[in-house]
Amino acid sequence: MAEYFRDSGFEKVALISGNSSAGLVTPNPDQNKNIYLLGVTCTGSPTTLREGSATGPVIIYVAQGNFNFPSTIKVPNNSGVYSTAGGVSAFYYVE
Numbered sequence: 001m002a003e004y005f006r007d008s009g010f011e012k013v014a015l016i017s018g019n020s021s022a023g024l025v026t027p028n029p030d031q032n033k034n035i036y037l038l039g040v041t042c043t044g045s046p047t048t049l050r051e052g053s054a055t056g057p058v059i060i061y062v063a064q065g066n067f068n069f070p071s072t073i074k075v076p077n078n079s080g081v082y083s084t085a086g087g088v089s090a091f092y093y094v095e
Helices: none
Strands: 015-019 023-026 035-042 047-051 058-062 065-075 081-083 088-094
Touching: 015 023, 023 088, 035 047, 035 058, 047 088, 058 065, 081 088
Parallel strands: none
Antiparallel strands: 015 088, 023 081, 035 065, 035 088, 047 058, 047 081
16 A cells, blocks of 8 residues: 555545644644645635745735645645634645
8 A cells, every 4th residue: 555645645644733823833744744735724814824934935825715725735844834814724744
């Protein structure tokens, strides 16, 4: 059986994390690992997801609602996902 999503198309476990105010939505992954975003829900104000911190490069702008991405969004090595607003949940996996 394939070990990684990229090999099989099926992930063993999807992780979910969120925030109630601006800040990290996902923790930083282990060394030499990447977060792959599968989807996002935003119940509060529209938000900007950034790489690692409030001043990190923009990953994606998210309007209010639920979004399943047509493909994964790869966050660069060792970076978590920061949201400029609260009420955000992220569905992701780490490789």
